[in-house]
Amino acid sequence: xxxxxxxxxxxxxxxxxxxxxxxxxxxxxxxxxxxxxxxxxxxxxxxxxxxxxxxxxxxxxxxxxxxxxxxxxxxxxxxxxxxxxxxxxxxxxxxxxxxxxxxxxxxxxxxxxxxxxxxxxxxxxxxxxxxxxxxxxxxxxxxxxxxxxxxxxxxxxxxxxxxxxxxxxxxxxxxxxxxxxxxxxxxxxxxxxxxxxxxxxxxx
Amino acid sequence: xxxxxxxxxxxxxxxxxxxxxxxxxxxxxxxxxxxxxxxxxxxxxxxxxxxxxxxxxxxxxxxxxxxxxxxxxxxxxxxxxxxxxxxxxxxxxxxxxxxxxxxxxxxxxxxxxxxxxxxxxxxxxxxxxxxxxxxxxxxxxxxxxxxxxxxxxxxxxxxxxxxxxxxxxxxxxxxxxxxxxxxxxxxxxxxxxxxxxxxxxxxx
DNA sequence: TAGATTGTTAATCGATTAACAATC
DNA sequence: TAGATTGTTAATCGATTAACAATC
Numbered sequence: 001x002x003x004x005x006x007x008x009x010x011x012x013x014x015x016x017x018x019x020x021x022x023x024x025x026x027x028x029x030x031x032x033x034x035x036x037x038x039x040x041x042x043x044x045x046x047x048x049x050x051x052x053x054x055x056x057x058x059x060x061x062x063x064x065x066x067x068x069x070x071x072x073x074x075x076x077x078x079x080x081x082x083x084x085x086x087x088x089x090x091x092x093x094x095x096x097x098x099x100x101x102x103x104x105x106x107x108x109x110x111x112x113x114x115x116x117x118x119x120x121x122x123x124x125x126x127x128x129x130x131x132x133x134x135x136x137x138x139x140x141x142x143x144x145x146x147x148x149x150x151x152x153x154x155x156x157x158x159x160x161x162x163x164x165x166x167x168x169x170x171x172x173x174x175x176x177x178x179x180x181x182x183x184x185x186x187x188x189x190x191x192x193x194x195x196x197x198x199x200x201x202x203x204x
Numbered sequence: 205x206x207x208x209x210x211x212x213x214x215x216x217x218x219x220x221x222x223x224x225x226x227x228x229x230x231x232x233x234x235x236x237x238x239x240x241x242x243x244x245x246x247x248x249x250x251x252x253x254x255x256x257x258x259x260x261x262x263x264x265x266x267x268x269x270x271x272x273x274x275x276x277x278x279x280x281x282x283x284x285x286x287x288x289x290x291x292x293x294x295x296x297x298x299x300x301x302x303x304x305x306x307x308x309x310x311x312x313x314x315x316x317x318x319x320x321x322x323x324x325x326x327x328x329x330x331x332x333x334x335x336x337x338x339x340x341x342x343x344x345x346x347x348x349x350x351x352x353x354x355x356x357x358x359x360x361x362x363x364x365x366x367x368x369x370x371x372x373x374x375x376x377x378x379x380x381x382x383x384x385x386x387x388x389x390x391x392x393x394x395x396x397x398x399x400x401x402x403x404x405x406x407x408x
Numbered sequence: 409t410a411g412a413t414t415g416t417t418a419a420t421c422g423a424t425t426a427a428c429a430a431t432c
Numbered sequence: 433t434a435g436a437t438t439g440t441t442a443a444t445c446g447a448t449t450a451a452c453a454a455t456c
Binding site for chain 2: 078
Binding site: 211213214247248250251254264265266267 | 451454456
Protein backbone atom coordinates (compact mmCIF):
# COMPACT_ATOMS: atom_id res chain seq x y z
CA UNK A 1 0.00 0.00 0.00
CA UNK A 2 3.01 2.28 0.33
CA UNK A 3 3.02 5.31 -1.92
CA UNK A 4 -0.72 5.39 -2.49
CA UNK A 5 -2.58 8.53 -1.53
CA UNK A 6 -4.08 8.27 1.92
CA UNK A 7 -7.85 8.39 1.88
CA UNK A 8 -9.87 11.01 3.75
CA UNK A 9 -11.36 8.26 5.93
CA UNK A 10 -7.91 7.20 7.10
CA UNK A 11 -6.78 10.77 7.72
CA UNK A 12 -9.81 11.39 9.92
CA UNK A 13 -8.73 8.50 12.11
CA UNK A 14 -5.11 9.57 12.42
CA UNK A 15 -5.74 12.12 15.20
CA UNK A 16 -7.28 9.38 17.32
CA UNK A 17 -4.33 7.09 16.79
CA UNK A 18 -2.06 9.99 17.56
CA UNK A 19 -3.81 10.88 20.81
CA UNK A 20 -3.73 7.27 21.94
CA UNK A 21 -0.06 6.90 21.07
CA UNK A 22 0.71 10.06 23.03
CA UNK A 23 -0.95 8.52 26.06
CA UNK A 24 1.00 5.29 25.63
CA UNK A 25 4.26 7.19 25.22
CA UNK A 26 3.55 9.12 28.41
CA UNK A 27 3.02 5.87 30.24
CA UNK A 28 6.31 4.60 28.88
CA UNK A 29 4.82 1.83 26.72
CA UNK A 30 7.35 0.94 24.04
CA UNK A 31 5.55 -1.49 21.77
CA UNK A 32 1.90 -2.14 21.00
CA UNK A 33 0.10 -4.67 18.79
CA UNK A 34 -2.68 -3.58 16.41
CA UNK A 35 -5.15 -5.60 18.48
CA UNK A 36 -4.68 -3.36 21.52
CA UNK A 37 -4.90 -0.13 19.54
CA UNK A 38 -8.08 -1.54 18.03
CA UNK A 39 -9.78 -2.35 21.31
CA UNK A 40 -8.83 1.02 22.81
CA UNK A 41 -10.32 2.94 19.89
CA UNK A 42 -13.15 0.50 19.22
CA UNK A 43 -12.18 -0.34 15.68
CA UNK A 44 -10.97 -3.64 14.19
CA UNK A 45 -7.35 -4.73 14.32
CA UNK A 46 -7.58 -5.28 10.60
CA UNK A 47 -8.49 -1.64 10.07
CA UNK A 48 -5.64 -0.44 12.26
CA UNK A 49 -3.13 -2.48 10.27
CA UNK A 50 -4.66 -1.43 6.98
CA UNK A 51 -4.56 2.24 8.03
CA UNK A 52 -1.02 2.19 9.33
CA UNK A 53 0.16 0.20 6.38
CA UNK A 54 -1.31 2.76 3.98
CA UNK A 55 1.47 5.19 4.77
CA UNK A 56 4.20 2.61 5.07
CA UNK A 57 4.28 -0.20 7.62
CA UNK A 58 6.23 0.59 10.72
CA UNK A 59 5.35 -2.53 12.59
CA UNK A 60 7.37 -5.66 13.09
CA UNK A 61 5.88 -9.07 12.64
CA UNK A 62 5.53 -10.80 15.95
CA UNK A 63 6.32 -7.65 17.94
CA UNK A 64 3.77 -5.00 17.01
CA UNK A 65 4.49 -1.31 16.55
CA UNK A 66 7.07 0.91 18.17
CA UNK A 67 5.02 3.54 19.98
CA UNK A 68 7.46 6.42 19.71
CA UNK A 69 8.24 5.76 16.07
CA UNK A 70 4.60 5.45 15.07
CA UNK A 71 3.65 8.58 17.00
CA UNK A 72 6.34 10.57 15.25
CA UNK A 73 5.35 9.20 11.89
CA UNK A 74 1.71 10.23 12.37
CA UNK A 75 2.76 13.64 13.70
CA UNK A 76 4.75 14.06 10.52
CA UNK A 77 1.83 13.11 8.27
CA UNK A 78 -0.52 15.42 10.15
CA UNK A 79 1.93 18.28 9.81
CA UNK A 80 2.57 18.56 13.53
CA UNK A 81 6.32 18.87 13.28
CA UNK A 82 6.15 22.59 12.70
CA UNK A 83 4.20 25.43 14.31
CA UNK A 84 1.30 27.45 12.96
CA UNK A 85 0.45 31.11 13.43
CA UNK A 86 -3.26 31.67 13.81
CA UNK A 87 -5.72 34.53 13.98
CA UNK A 88 -9.28 34.54 15.28
CA UNK A 89 -11.88 36.63 13.53
CA UNK A 90 -14.89 37.35 15.74
CA UNK A 91 -14.02 37.39 19.40
CA UNK A 92 -17.28 36.29 21.02
CA UNK A 93 -17.79 33.27 23.25
CA UNK A 94 -16.37 30.79 20.80
CA UNK A 95 -13.38 32.90 19.82
CA UNK A 96 -12.52 33.56 23.44
CA UNK A 97 -12.88 29.88 24.32
CA UNK A 98 -10.51 28.84 21.58
CA UNK A 99 -7.95 31.44 22.60
CA UNK A 100 -8.07 30.13 26.15
CA UNK A 101 -8.39 26.43 25.31
CA UNK A 102 -5.71 24.37 26.94
CA UNK A 103 -6.16 21.33 24.73
CA UNK A 104 -4.05 22.59 21.83
CA UNK A 105 -0.34 22.15 21.81
CA UNK A 106 0.96 25.55 22.88
CA UNK A 107 4.10 25.14 20.79
CA UNK A 108 2.38 24.02 17.61
CA UNK A 109 -0.56 26.44 17.53
CA UNK A 110 0.11 30.07 18.28
CA UNK A 111 -2.75 32.53 18.49
CA UNK A 112 -1.24 35.77 17.29
CA UNK A 113 -4.18 38.15 17.05
CA UNK A 114 -7.94 38.43 17.27
CA UNK A 115 -10.23 40.72 15.28
CA UNK A 116 -13.60 42.03 16.34
CA UNK A 117 -15.90 44.97 15.80
CA UNK A 118 -15.59 45.77 19.47
CA UNK A 119 -11.91 46.31 20.32
CA UNK A 120 -12.57 46.88 24.01
CA UNK A 121 -13.04 43.21 24.79
CA UNK A 122 -10.69 41.58 27.26
CA UNK A 123 -8.14 39.26 25.67
CA UNK A 124 -5.68 36.81 27.22
CA UNK A 125 -2.09 37.85 27.85
CA UNK A 126 -0.04 37.75 24.66
CA UNK A 127 -2.94 38.02 22.24
CA UNK A 128 -3.67 41.29 20.47
CA UNK A 129 -7.14 42.49 19.60
CA UNK A 130 -7.68 44.65 16.53
CA UNK A 131 -10.63 46.16 14.74
CA UNK A 132 -11.96 43.90 12.04
CA UNK A 133 -11.13 46.69 9.52
CA UNK A 134 -7.46 45.97 10.10
CA UNK A 135 -7.49 42.40 8.80
CA UNK A 136 -5.93 43.21 5.42
CA UNK A 137 -3.30 45.46 6.97
CA UNK A 138 -2.37 42.88 9.52
CA UNK A 139 -2.15 40.01 7.04
CA UNK A 140 0.04 42.06 4.74
CA UNK A 141 2.55 42.44 7.55
CA UNK A 142 2.34 39.14 9.40
CA UNK A 143 2.78 35.59 8.26
CA UNK A 144 -0.36 33.73 9.31
CA UNK A 145 -1.11 30.09 8.52
CA UNK A 146 -4.64 29.54 9.76
CA UNK A 147 -7.62 31.85 10.23
CA UNK A 148 -10.47 30.87 12.52
CA UNK A 149 -13.88 32.35 11.78
CA UNK A 150 -16.03 32.80 14.89
CA UNK A 151 -18.22 35.64 13.67
CA UNK A 152 -22.00 35.54 13.57
CA UNK A 153 -23.52 33.77 10.58
CA UNK A 154 -24.27 36.97 8.67
CA UNK A 155 -20.66 38.15 8.65
CA UNK A 156 -18.94 34.85 7.94
CA UNK A 157 -19.02 34.69 4.13
CA UNK A 158 -17.71 38.22 3.61
CA UNK A 159 -15.02 37.77 6.27
CA UNK A 160 -13.97 34.52 4.62
CA UNK A 161 -13.68 36.22 1.25
CA UNK A 162 -11.56 38.99 2.71
CA UNK A 163 -9.27 36.45 4.35
CA UNK A 164 -8.88 34.55 1.10
CA UNK A 165 -8.21 37.77 -0.83
CA UNK A 166 -5.52 38.60 1.73
CA UNK A 167 -3.80 35.27 1.07
CA UNK A 168 -5.14 32.95 3.76
CA UNK A 169 -5.48 29.35 2.51
CA UNK A 170 -6.52 27.46 5.64
CA UNK A 171 -9.80 28.38 7.31
CA UNK A 172 -11.47 26.87 10.34
CA UNK A 173 -15.11 27.90 10.33
CA UNK A 174 -17.30 27.93 13.44
CA UNK A 175 -20.02 30.13 11.95
CA UNK A 176 -23.17 28.09 11.29
CA UNK A 177 -23.20 28.53 7.52
CA UNK A 178 -21.85 26.76 4.43
CA UNK A 179 -19.03 28.95 3.17
CA UNK A 180 -18.60 29.19 -0.58
CA UNK A 181 -14.86 29.47 -1.23
CA UNK A 182 -12.41 28.63 -4.03
CA UNK A 183 -11.29 25.03 -4.50
CA UNK A 184 -7.73 25.68 -3.35
CA UNK A 185 -8.77 26.80 0.12
CA UNK A 186 -8.59 24.17 2.84
CA UNK A 187 -11.76 24.56 4.83
CA UNK A 188 -12.66 22.75 8.03
CA UNK A 189 -16.12 23.26 9.46
CA UNK A 190 -16.98 22.73 13.09
CA UNK A 191 -20.73 22.71 13.40
CA UNK A 192 -21.71 22.72 17.05
CA UNK A 193 -25.41 22.29 16.40
CA UNK A 194 -24.80 19.30 14.17
CA UNK A 195 -22.92 17.53 16.96
CA UNK A 196 -25.75 18.22 19.35
CA UNK A 197 -28.31 16.90 16.87
CA UNK A 198 -26.46 13.59 16.84
CA UNK A 199 -27.48 13.29 20.49
CA UNK A 200 -31.08 14.31 20.00
CA UNK A 201 -31.47 11.86 17.14
CA UNK A 202 -32.41 8.55 18.73
CA UNK A 203 -30.79 5.55 17.17
CA UNK A 204 -32.41 2.11 16.95
CA UNK B 205 -36.41 2.89 0.55
CA UNK B 206 -39.13 3.77 3.05
CA UNK B 207 -39.02 1.90 6.32
CA UNK B 208 -35.36 0.95 6.16
CA UNK B 209 -33.12 2.11 8.95
CA UNK B 210 -31.35 5.34 8.11
CA UNK B 211 -27.59 4.93 7.91
CA UNK B 212 -25.16 6.90 10.05
CA UNK B 213 -23.77 8.55 6.91
CA UNK B 214 -27.19 9.92 6.01
CA UNK B 215 -27.90 11.11 9.56
CA UNK B 216 -24.63 13.03 9.60
CA UNK B 217 -25.79 14.95 6.54
CA UNK B 218 -29.24 15.79 7.90
CA UNK B 219 -28.11 18.77 9.98
CA UNK B 220 -26.66 20.35 6.86
CA UNK B 221 -29.88 19.86 4.93
CA UNK B 222 -31.76 21.21 7.90
CA UNK B 223 -29.63 24.34 8.18
CA UNK B 224 -29.97 25.03 4.47
CA UNK B 225 -33.74 24.49 4.56
CA UNK B 226 -34.00 26.89 7.49
CA UNK B 227 -32.24 29.52 5.42
CA UNK B 228 -34.55 28.90 2.47
CA UNK B 229 -37.61 29.07 4.69
CA UNK B 230 -36.42 32.38 6.12
CA UNK B 231 -36.08 33.72 2.61
CA UNK B 232 -39.58 32.55 1.84
CA UNK B 233 -38.58 29.95 -0.75
CA UNK B 234 -41.41 27.43 -1.05
CA UNK B 235 -40.09 24.70 -3.31
CA UNK B 236 -36.61 23.51 -4.18
CA UNK B 237 -35.27 20.83 -6.53
CA UNK B 238 -32.62 18.34 -5.40
CA UNK B 239 -30.21 19.88 -7.89
CA UNK B 240 -30.18 23.18 -6.04
CA UNK B 241 -29.80 21.61 -2.62
CA UNK B 242 -26.94 19.63 -4.08
CA UNK B 243 -25.03 22.58 -5.46
CA UNK B 244 -25.50 24.58 -2.25
CA UNK B 245 -24.08 21.78 -0.11
CA UNK B 246 -21.58 20.52 -2.70
CA UNK B 247 -22.95 17.03 -2.95
CA UNK B 248 -24.61 15.28 -5.90
CA UNK B 249 -28.31 15.64 -6.67
CA UNK B 250 -28.48 11.89 -6.74
CA UNK B 251 -27.24 11.72 -3.18
CA UNK B 252 -29.74 14.33 -2.02
CA UNK B 253 -32.62 12.36 -3.53
CA UNK B 254 -31.27 9.09 -2.20
CA UNK B 255 -30.91 10.58 1.30
CA UNK B 256 -34.31 12.23 1.38
CA UNK B 257 -35.95 9.18 -0.08
CA UNK B 258 -34.45 6.99 2.62
CA UNK B 259 -36.85 8.36 5.18
CA UNK B 260 -39.81 8.62 2.84
CA UNK B 261 -39.97 10.78 -0.28
CA UNK B 262 -41.53 14.15 0.28
CA UNK B 263 -40.82 15.52 -3.14
CA UNK B 264 -43.10 15.81 -6.13
CA UNK B 265 -41.99 14.79 -9.59
CA UNK B 266 -41.54 17.85 -11.74
CA UNK B 267 -41.82 20.24 -8.82
CA UNK B 268 -39.10 19.40 -6.31
CA UNK B 269 -39.46 19.48 -2.53
CA UNK B 270 -41.68 21.62 -0.34
CA UNK B 271 -39.20 23.50 1.85
CA UNK B 272 -41.36 23.86 4.94
CA UNK B 273 -42.52 20.25 4.84
CA UNK B 274 -39.04 18.86 4.34
CA UNK B 275 -37.61 21.06 7.08
CA UNK B 276 -40.23 19.85 9.53
CA UNK B 277 -39.68 16.26 8.53
CA UNK B 278 -35.93 16.51 9.16
CA UNK B 279 -36.51 18.36 12.45
CA UNK B 280 -38.71 15.47 13.46
CA UNK B 281 -36.13 12.84 12.57
CA UNK B 282 -33.39 14.73 14.39
CA UNK B 283 -35.58 15.02 17.47
CA UNK B 284 -35.84 18.81 17.31
CA UNK B 285 -39.55 18.98 17.97
CA UNK B 286 -39.05 18.87 21.71
CA UNK B 287 -36.68 20.59 24.11
CA UNK B 288 -33.72 19.23 26.05
CA UNK B 289 -32.46 20.08 29.50
CA UNK B 290 -28.69 20.15 29.69
CA UNK B 291 -25.94 20.43 32.23
CA UNK B 292 -22.31 21.34 31.74
CA UNK B 293 -19.67 19.62 33.80
CA UNK B 294 -16.43 21.57 33.95
CA UNK B 295 -16.93 25.27 33.53
CA UNK B 296 -13.69 26.39 31.95
CA UNK B 297 -13.27 28.15 28.62
CA UNK B 298 -15.17 25.56 26.63
CA UNK B 299 -18.01 25.18 29.11
CA UNK B 300 -18.46 28.92 29.34
CA UNK B 301 -18.39 29.28 25.56
CA UNK B 302 -21.11 26.68 25.13
CA UNK B 303 -23.28 28.30 27.79
CA UNK B 304 -22.97 31.62 26.00
CA UNK B 305 -23.10 30.28 22.46
CA UNK B 306 -25.84 31.88 20.43
CA UNK B 307 -25.91 29.28 17.70
CA UNK B 308 -28.13 26.80 19.54
CA UNK B 309 -31.85 27.10 19.43
CA UNK B 310 -32.68 28.72 22.77
CA UNK B 311 -36.02 26.94 22.94
CA UNK B 312 -34.72 23.49 22.11
CA UNK B 313 -31.56 23.41 24.24
CA UNK B 314 -31.79 24.68 27.77
CA UNK B 315 -28.69 24.92 29.92
CA UNK B 316 -29.95 24.31 33.43
CA UNK B 317 -26.83 24.07 35.51
CA UNK B 318 -23.05 23.94 35.43
CA UNK B 319 -20.72 22.05 37.76
CA UNK B 320 -17.15 22.90 38.58
CA UNK B 321 -14.62 22.50 41.35
CA UNK B 322 -14.50 26.27 41.66
CA UNK B 323 -18.01 27.56 42.42
CA UNK B 324 -16.96 31.21 42.43
CA UNK B 325 -16.83 31.45 38.63
CA UNK B 326 -19.09 33.91 36.92
CA UNK B 327 -22.00 32.29 35.08
CA UNK B 328 -24.55 33.76 32.67
CA UNK B 329 -27.94 34.89 33.94
CA UNK B 330 -30.28 31.94 34.46
CA UNK B 331 -27.59 29.29 34.78
CA UNK B 332 -26.68 27.92 38.21
CA UNK B 333 -23.20 26.84 39.19
CA UNK B 334 -22.72 24.04 41.70
CA UNK B 335 -19.82 22.16 43.15
CA UNK B 336 -18.98 19.06 41.18
CA UNK B 337 -19.74 17.03 44.34
CA UNK B 338 -23.40 17.89 43.89
CA UNK B 339 -23.86 16.14 40.55
CA UNK B 340 -25.62 13.08 41.95
CA UNK B 341 -27.85 15.17 44.20
CA UNK B 342 -28.79 17.44 41.37
CA UNK B 343 -29.54 14.66 38.92
CA UNK B 344 -31.70 12.87 41.46
CA UNK B 345 -33.89 15.95 41.68
CA UNK B 346 -33.85 17.34 38.16
CA UNK B 347 -34.76 15.81 34.85
CA UNK B 348 -31.74 16.27 32.59
CA UNK B 349 -31.46 14.94 29.02
CA UNK B 350 -27.92 15.73 27.99
CA UNK B 351 -24.69 16.19 29.94
CA UNK B 352 -21.75 18.03 28.40
CA UNK B 353 -18.30 17.12 29.64
CA UNK B 354 -15.84 20.03 29.46
CA UNK B 355 -13.48 18.96 32.23
CA UNK B 356 -9.76 18.44 31.80
CA UNK B 357 -8.71 15.11 30.33
CA UNK B 358 -7.81 13.55 33.67
CA UNK B 359 -11.28 14.06 35.18
CA UNK B 360 -13.38 13.11 32.17
CA UNK B 361 -13.68 9.33 32.54
CA UNK B 362 -14.65 9.41 36.21
CA UNK B 363 -17.11 12.27 35.65
CA UNK B 364 -18.64 10.33 32.77
CA UNK B 365 -19.05 7.25 34.93
CA UNK B 366 -20.73 9.27 37.66
CA UNK B 367 -23.12 10.80 35.14
CA UNK B 368 -24.00 7.39 33.75
CA UNK B 369 -24.50 5.98 37.24
CA UNK B 370 -26.84 8.89 37.96
CA UNK B 371 -28.96 8.01 34.95
CA UNK B 372 -27.61 10.21 32.15
CA UNK B 373 -27.76 8.48 28.75
CA UNK B 374 -26.64 11.22 26.35
CA UNK B 375 -23.16 12.64 26.73
CA UNK B 376 -21.39 15.25 24.67
CA UNK B 377 -17.68 14.99 25.35
CA UNK B 378 -15.21 17.82 24.75
CA UNK B 379 -12.43 16.36 26.86
CA UNK B 380 -9.57 15.11 24.66
CA UNK B 381 -9.85 11.46 25.63
CA UNK B 382 -11.66 8.31 24.42
CA UNK B 383 -14.34 7.65 27.01
CA UNK B 384 -15.09 4.03 27.78
CA UNK B 385 -18.82 3.81 28.51
CA UNK B 386 -21.58 1.19 28.29
CA UNK B 387 -23.11 0.40 24.90
CA UNK B 388 -26.45 1.98 25.70
CA UNK B 389 -24.99 5.45 26.25
CA UNK B 390 -25.21 7.81 23.30
CA UNK B 391 -21.85 9.50 23.12
CA UNK B 392 -20.84 12.32 20.82
CA UNK B 393 -17.23 13.44 20.80
CA UNK B 394 -16.09 16.86 19.70
CA UNK B 395 -12.37 16.78 19.30
CA UNK B 396 -11.05 20.27 18.72
CA UNK B 397 -7.48 19.19 18.06
CA UNK B 398 -8.59 16.68 15.46
CA UNK B 399 -10.39 19.40 13.51
CA UNK B 400 -7.31 21.55 13.60
CA UNK B 401 -5.12 18.67 12.41
CA UNK B 402 -7.29 18.41 9.32
CA UNK B 403 -6.00 21.86 8.42
CA UNK B 404 -2.37 21.15 9.18
CA UNK B 405 -2.48 17.97 7.12
CA UNK B 406 -1.74 19.01 3.56
CA UNK B 407 -3.79 17.25 0.98
CA UNK B 408 -2.56 16.38 -2.53
C1' DT C 409 -49.15 18.13 -23.84
C1' DA C 410 -44.09 18.90 -22.99
C1' DG C 411 -40.70 19.77 -19.54
C1' DA C 412 -39.02 19.07 -15.15
C1' DT C 413 -37.85 16.41 -11.53
C1' DT C 414 -38.66 12.78 -8.33
C1' DG C 415 -38.24 7.85 -6.51
C1' DT C 416 -35.89 3.89 -7.09
C1' DT C 417 -33.22 0.26 -9.24
C1' DA C 418 -28.85 -1.06 -11.01
C1' DA C 419 -23.90 -0.13 -11.58
C1' DT C 420 -19.89 1.59 -9.67
C1' DC C 421 -16.86 2.80 -6.46
C1' DG C 422 -14.52 2.79 -2.12
C1' DA C 423 -13.90 1.29 2.48
C1' DT C 424 -13.93 -2.39 5.82
C1' DT C 425 -13.14 -7.00 7.17
C1' DA C 426 -11.18 -11.57 6.73
C1' DA C 427 -7.55 -14.48 5.84
C1' DC C 428 -3.03 -16.00 5.71
C1' DA C 429 1.80 -16.19 4.10
C1' DA C 430 5.84 -13.78 5.62
C1' DT C 431 8.76 -12.98 9.30
C1' DC C 432 10.23 -11.18 13.68
C1' DT D 433 12.03 -23.52 17.11
C1' DA D 434 7.17 -22.04 18.25
C1' DG D 435 4.21 -18.18 18.98
C1' DA D 436 2.87 -13.76 17.84
C1' DT D 437 1.76 -10.38 14.86
C1' DT D 438 2.48 -7.77 10.78
C1' DG D 439 1.72 -6.52 5.72
C1' DT D 440 -1.04 -7.34 2.09
C1' DT D 441 -4.25 -9.64 -0.97
C1' DA D 442 -8.88 -11.10 -1.63
C1' DA D 443 -13.75 -11.05 -0.19
C1' DT D 444 -17.36 -8.55 1.61
C1' DC D 445 -19.98 -4.92 2.65
C1' DG D 446 -21.89 -0.40 2.26
C1' DA D 447 -22.24 4.03 0.22
C1' DT D 448 -22.31 6.86 -3.84
C1' DT D 449 -23.43 7.71 -8.52
C1' DA D 450 -25.87 6.92 -12.78
C1' DA D 451 -29.84 6.06 -15.22
C1' DC D 452 -34.48 6.19 -16.30
C1' DA D 453 -39.41 5.09 -15.84
C1' DA D 454 -43.05 7.29 -13.31
C1' DT D 455 -45.55 11.32 -12.75
C1' DC D 456 -46.44 16.01 -11.42
